[in-house]
Amino acid sequence: MPEYAVVHDPRFRDLILPNAELTKLADGMLWAEGPVYFAQGDYVFWSDIPNNKLYQWVEGCGVRVFDSAANNCNGHTIDDQGRLISCEHLTRRVTRREHDGSVTVIADHHAGRRLNSPNDVVVKSDGSIWFTDPPYGILSDYEGKTADQEQDGCYVYRVEPGGEPMPVATDFVKPNGLAFSRDESRLFISDTGLSHDPDGPHHIRVFNISQDGLTGGSVFAEIEHGVSDGFRVDKEENLWTSTGRGISCYDPSGVLLGEIRVPEVVSNLCFGGAKRNRLFITASTSLYSLYVGVAG
Structure with missing residues (x-):
């Protein structure tokens, strides 16, 4: 096994390539976040939240600053038309970047009040957009702008095409990363309340998705080392998540299979x-990549 791999379950050996190197692709950021891959151009976008920049890495070309006034954007995803959807801390909104470069606001208010600071976002196959709304972007000027919280809590929202954001989960302290199972029957959501409270939650919960919304919400995995900031699901339904000391991989039932140790704190x-x-990995000041033995 490579030095970066820590095996907790023998099944993890099949998910790691013994000759694959953990490679640093870019560095010099203050807090790298929100990687998203675009197959049509073989490139990755990601954020440097404190530096207010959106970066792009292109295979064979390297790194460039794509947007130097990125509204302290955090998490990103891509929709079925290949458009970038972003969570912006500074403007407290979720936006879509159209193909002509214009920006469409997906959500910035709920119940007549401004959102907290949208953090991470996913798109379902029916076109609905789901995002988390913790207060990180309004707690200080470092990742946004200090402001009062206008919402009664920190919610998870769903936005139907052309509709308004509707809360689907309201019992989180600081909802953060989220991802669908491959068949979209389940939604995984992390709570990173530990970040500002030593007794706060640091786990991933899993919900069943129905026409009426979300049901269940049991704890899928407790994160022993740090918090689960962002994560993705592979073709075998394993969940790969950031933790305080790297990446942890859990099987579909929540059993820890193994870890990938990264020299910096991994965000997403x-x-x-x-x-x-x-895997494209954002970790503190850098963007890394690593080939693995399973596809996402």
Whole structure:
């Protein structure tokens, strides 16, 4: 096994390539976040929240600043038309970047009040957009702008195409990362309340999705080392998540299979590459990549 791999369950050996190197693709950021892969151009976007920049890495070309006034954006995803959807801390909104470069606001208010600071976002196959709304972007000027919280809590929202944001989960302290199971029957959501409270939650919960919303919400996995900031699901329904000391991989029932140790605190990750078997990892000041033995 490579030095970066820690095996907790023998099944993890099949998910790691013994000759794959953990490679640093870019560095120099203050807090890298929100990687998203675009297959049509073989490139990755990610945020440097405190520096207010959106970066792009292109295979064979390297790194460039794509947007130097990125509204302290955090998490990103891509919709079925290949458009970038972003969570912006500074403007407290979720936006979509159209193909002509214009920006469409997906959500910025609920019940007549401003959102807290949208953090992470996913798109369902029916076109609905789901996002988390903790207060990180309004707690200080470092990742946004200090402001009062206008919402009664920190919710998870769903936005139907052309509709308004509707809360689907309201019992989180600080909802953060989220991801669908491959068949979209379940939604995983992390709570990172530990970040500002030593007794706060640091786990991932799993919900069943129905026409009426979400049901269940049991704890899928407790994060022993840090918090689960962002995560993705692979083709075998394993969940790969950031933790305080790297990436942890859990099987579909929540059993820890193994870890990938990264030299910096990992914030988020996504699958990409031509075969979707390449992890792109944002970690503190850097963007890393690692080929693995399963596709995302």
